[in-house]
Amino acid sequence: MNKVSKTLLLVLVSTAASVLAGIAIAAYLTIPSIPLISEGDRLLVFDPEIGARPNPSSHARRIYPAVRDRQTFAFDIYTDDRGARVDGPGQRSPAQVDVLVVGDSFSWGYALANPETYARQLARELGTGVSNFAMAAYGTTQSLQMLRRNGDLKPKLIVYGIIAHHFERNVMPCLPSYYPFCFDASHVTWNAAGEPYIAPPESNGVRRFQRHLAGDFTNPVTWLTHGVDVIRGRIEYAQATYSTPTDRKKEEALGYLLREMERSATAIGAKLLVVYLPTNYYSAPEALPRLIGDIRLLDLTQAFRRERDKGANLYIVGDGHPNRAAHELITREIAKYVRENGLL
Known part of the structure; x- marks a missing residue:
């Protein structure tokens, strides 16, 4: 040589x-390790339109070790053949339901068994069929898309559980994640004429997240391809972080999505009820009533505060998600509103 x-x-x-x-x-x-152990089937599957959707006909178990002031907890997630959360394995979706629930982890029932979630309790309280298509990290964008996907169930009522953070999620190409790389999702953006529309996810964040969580990189090819994909995800995450739309744009996006949600509900003969679920007893953003317009809005802030003033705690300690008592309260308030307004 x-x-x-x-x-x-x-x-x-x-x-x-x-x-x-x-x-x-x-x-x-x-990339830091995260306090999460995942067992069983995959919780999510990649969807090129939404980004991530519940894995149909699956059973996943999530275990969260103790951190700081939060105790160890675990919960099981079963889904039917459409991906709706159910009580146990082998269940199939009914041909028609009266109530369809969409939203994020507050409505999905993070940390709770399905019978404890407000969606499941509503089925018992109202004596009617309820399908829960909420999912952790979702915003209004994904909730709208899941409503459209499952409109053939012909529900009479759509319950959308909104939280304050949906203002941000709706315009972010990366949804909340444990890792500092993009968990890609559909999001609202604007065309050259300044008109809002829903853009698809930029890449497969579900695969990226699941491979990193599994942590099996002994195969050199997998190590290399996943490593390159993580770097891509970190670039996407950085771009999303440093190009956050203004508050005005966030409000415009939510208004657009709510109108589309109302239009989609009406098209299938359903009524829409937006339920504001407070985080840490905080009031709804000031812009929400204006953006809601004449869409039905049930704001549960005062109901949560009344229970707090009685000495009750409605959030998982060290976590912030609604606990079992909160879901019982949400059930009572929604059921009362539905009966008083003849929504079913």
């Missing part, structure tokens, strides 16, 4: 080593 060949080889080896070291640092060594 002559001197030129040796030099070229050295450059190639050095370059390859530098690239591999960069991938190791950016995609593995600087």
Whole structure:
């Protein structure tokens, strides 16, 4: 081997080593581990329109070790053949339901068994069929898309559980995640004419998240391809973080989505009820009533505060999600509103 060949080889080896070291640092060594153990089936599957949707006919178990002031807890998630959350395995979706629930983890029932969630309790309280298509991290955007996907169930009532953070989620291409890389999702953006529309996810954040959570990178090809994908996800995450739309744009996006949700509900002969679920007893954003317009809004802030003033705690300690008592309260308030307004 002559001197030129040796030099070229050295450059190639050095370059390859530098690239591999960069991938190791950016995609593995600087990604923190998360306090989560996932067992059973995958909780989510990638959807090219929504980004992530519940894995149909599945059973996943999530275990969260104790951190700081939060105790260890675990819960099981069963889904039917459409992906709606149900009590146990092997259940199939009915051909028609009276109530369809959409929303995020507050409505999905994070940390709770399905019989404890307000969606399941509403079925018992109202004596009617209820399908819960909420999912953790969803915003109004994904809730609208899940409503449209399952409109053939011909519900009479759509219950959308909204929280304050949906203002931000609706315009973010990356949904909340445990990892500092993009968990890609559909989101509202604007065309050249300034008109809002729903853009699809930019890449497969579900696969990225699940591979990293599994942590099996012994295969060199998987290590390399996943590492490159994580770097891509970190770039997407950084771009999303540093290009956050203004508050006015966030409000415009929510208004657009709510109108589309009302239009979609009307098209299938259903009524829409938006239920504001407070985070840490905080009031709804000031813009929400204006953006809601004549859409039905049930604001549960005062109901939550009344229970707090009686000495009750309605949130999981060290976590912030509604606990079992909160879901019981939400059930009572929604059921009362439905009966008083003849929504079923």
